[in-house]
Amino acid sequence: MTDLIGTKEPEAVTPNGAAASGARQVWRRLRARKSALVAAAVLGLLVLLALGAPLLAALEGQDANTYHDALVDSARGGVPTGSLGGISADHWLGVEPGTGRDLFVRLLYGARVSLMVAVGATLVQVLVAVTVGLAAALGNRFVEGLLNGVTEVMIAMPLLVFAVALTAVVPPDFPRPALLVVVIGLVAWGGLARVVRAQALGLKKLDYVSAARLAGGSTWRVARRELLPGLAAPVLTYVAYLLSNNIVLEASMSFLGVGVKPPTPSWGQMLSSATTWFRTDPMYVVLPALMLLVTSLAFTVLGDAVRIALDPREKSRLGVGRSKKRRAAKKVKGGAA
Amino acid sequence: MSLYFLRRALGAVLVLLVISVVVYAIFYVAPGDPAKLACGPRCNPEQLRQVREQLGLNDPVYVQYWHFLQGIFVGHDYSTGTGTMHCDAPCFGLSYQNNQQVTDLIAERLPATLSLSVGVVVLWLLLGVGIGLLAVVRRGGLLERALIWLSLAGTATPVFVSGLALMMLFCAYLEWLPFPSYVPLTDDPEQWAWNMLLPWVTLALLGASIYARMTRSSMLETLAEDHVRTFRAYGVSERAIIGKHALRGAVAPIVAMTAADFGSLIGGTMLTETMFGLPGVGQMLVRSVQTVDLPVVVAVVMLIGAAVVVANIIGDTLYALADRRVALR
Numbered sequence: 001m002t003d004l005i006g007t008k009e010p011e012a013v014t015p016n017g018a019a020a021s022g023a024r025q026v027w028r029r030l031r032a033r034k035s036a037l038v039a040a041a042v043l044g045l046l047v048l049l050a051l052g053a054p055l056l057a058a059l060e061g062q063d064a065n066t067y068h069d070a071l072v073d074s075a076r077g078g079v080p081t082g083s084l085g086g087i088s089a090d091h092w093l094g095v096e097p098g099t100g101r102d103l104f105v106r107l108l109y110g111a112r113v114s115l116m117v118a119v120g121a122t123l124v125q126v127l128v129a130v131t132v133g134l135a136a137a138l139g140n141r142f143v144e145g146l147l148n149g150v151t152e153v154m155i156a157m158p159l160l161v162f163a164v165a166l167t168a169v170v171p172p173d174f175p176r177p178a179l180l181v182v183v184i185g186l187v188a189w190g191g192l193a194r195v196v197r198a199q200a201l202g203l204k205k206l207d208y209v210s211a212a213r214l215a216g217g218s219t220w221r222v223a224r225r226e227l228l229p230g231l232a233a234p235v236l237t238y239v240a241y242l243l244s245n246n247i248v249l250e251a252s253m254s255f256l257g258v259g260v261k262p263p264t265p266s267w268g269q270m271l272s273s274a275t276t277w278f279r280t281d282p283m284y285v286v287l288p289a290l291m292l293l294v295t296s297l298a299f300t301v302l303g304d305a306v307r308i309a310l311d312p313r314e315k316s317r318l319g320v321g322r323s324k325k326r327r328a329a330k331k332v333k334g335g336a337a
Numbered sequence: 338m339s340l341y342f343l344r345r346a347l348g349a350v351l352v353l354l355v356i357s358v359v360v361y362a363i364f365y366v367a368p369g370d371p372a373k374l375a376c377g378p379r380c381n382p383e384q385l386r387q388v389r390e391q392l393g394l395n396d397p398v399y400v401q402y403w404h405f406l407q408g409i410f411v412g413h414d415y416s417t418g419t420g421t422m423h424c425d426a427p428c429f430g431l432s433y434q435n436n437q438q439v440t441d442l443i444a445e446r447l448p449a450t451l452s453l454s455v456g457v458v459v460l461w462l463l464l465g466v467g468i469g470l471l472a473v474v475r476r477g478g479l480l481e482r483a484l485i486w487l488s489l490a491g492t493a494t495p496v497f498v499s500g501l502a503l504m505m506l507f508c509a510y511l512e513w514l515p516f517p518s519y520v521p522l523t524d525d526p527e528q529w530a531w532n533m534l535l536p537w538v539t540l541a542l543l544g545a546s547i548y549a550r551m552t553r554s555s556m557l558e559t560l561a562e563d564h565v566r567t568f569r570a571y572g573v574s575e576r577a578i579i580g581k582h583a584l585r586g587a588v589a590p591i592v593a594m595t596a597a598d599f600g601s602l603i604g605g606t607m608l609t610e611t612m613f614g615l616p617g618v619g620q621m622l623v624r625s626v627q628t629v630d631l632p633v634v635v636a637v638v639m640l641i642g643a644a645v646v647v648a649n650i651i652g653d654t655l656y657a658l659a660d661r662r663v664a665l666r
Contacts, residue, residue: 160604168626289498297493
């Protein structure tokens, strides 16, 4: 059962992660990568925009849910009047076709939902994965076998399908963002659990952990005091990946109509209704798509950079930025010529 | 080899049994009263009692689960009040919406999903390996950099964003392609392919960018190995080295990953079907979730679970065949 997909190797163990190389060094290495800086700046701006949404809305003088019938052309089926989706001094990014609601404010509140769900789901995932991974690494053969089997099944199964199906059994009045946090969090933790287990197994063999055990530390104490700090590096790396993944999952579910429900704004939902508007109002597609793309891309790039900063021996999996590998590739080519 | 398959088959059956228990518990035991859902919004207490009787909801949970399994393997009889109605194995019950057999509903929608997914896998492997190969041939150059960034962007782009963009470009602006609608292959193969082209490309782009990156990295790894250096020393041409030896090193991981990605492919078909309005299983699942049509949801989830388990066994076997260093254990 454990080899349900016994084809992927567990992530490499990095026994001397963040703690050993020092937070300051990690920070220095992270800052040295231009792509990481850009990604971090973009995400920082996004968080600021999301946090400041009510403030910015007040500044623009609009809110998320007021209909502006005068701003859409009912003769043309509800397309915003004016150029570029009705961009004007009053509505900085135009208005929603059909309803005339302010797009700028709706995009900002969409960012809130997106980030909130992604962060919340990531917390649930980390909690579940660290518990399962640690228990699998420390438990007896039965516990280990069981948890590994469950983890492998969770990794192999189509997350989106499960998450969508699960929303069927939840009472309709349950708050949707909270529901998404729980559903995404409880479905998509398999990969991280495997990483945690591999790392914990590697740490278990190290002398300082053995010493703690020999000194009479209980399993719980060893797990909490000796193993948990060593897990920080791989977990942190994985978190960036999870955040990017969760943002796309939330948008996907909202796009499918089983995620955040109207009138709460969400990028996925906007894109879903944009499928009927893209011919007459392309701006309505472009704006939420751009927000989603930039966010997802920024998390991906940042995650890659964090991984390298935490362990310089690692190579960039994305192949962006300066890396030894590229220089090596050049050398190989030079040798061949 | 046969022992390996026996062991894997037994493991698969066990996994599927566990999944069936979990799925049954989540969808039929947890949500309060399936009878109310089956009965619909306008339902008097008498009807509710009848539905409860008909669905066997008065039995203990384990008896209900047993009947559920029985339905899958030998079929199930439903009393309709006037007589009995037989639901052939594999029976996943009747849809709450229209009382049709769930198995029939799925069978109706399978062709669209298969049309989509087979085309997507072919295209994503071709595109992925092709782009990866190109990046390796032009390694160190500007083209490689461009391909890397493009594939990174492709990985971060959700299907419904790329789908909308492609539809805007090719259907609305250039008017080269029709707005996709499903034409069965058996009706008109040309129209089928023409209409499926956009959905294929949309979903394949996502996979292709991941596979391009992997093809590139595993080929570069092979190129750095000692035996390749020896080939070079013997004067084997760069073309033969990349085309034969480096590519061979990339085949095994690609096979393994294709099998492991089967699950995400299915998630992707669900989005693609919904986005282009293709009448597939994924679209049906989304609709059934919205109408809380539990038998359909359960059947689709079980079916997909089974497909994933089988895909993984096939993938592991192919992996061992592609890479002789891996023994089937």
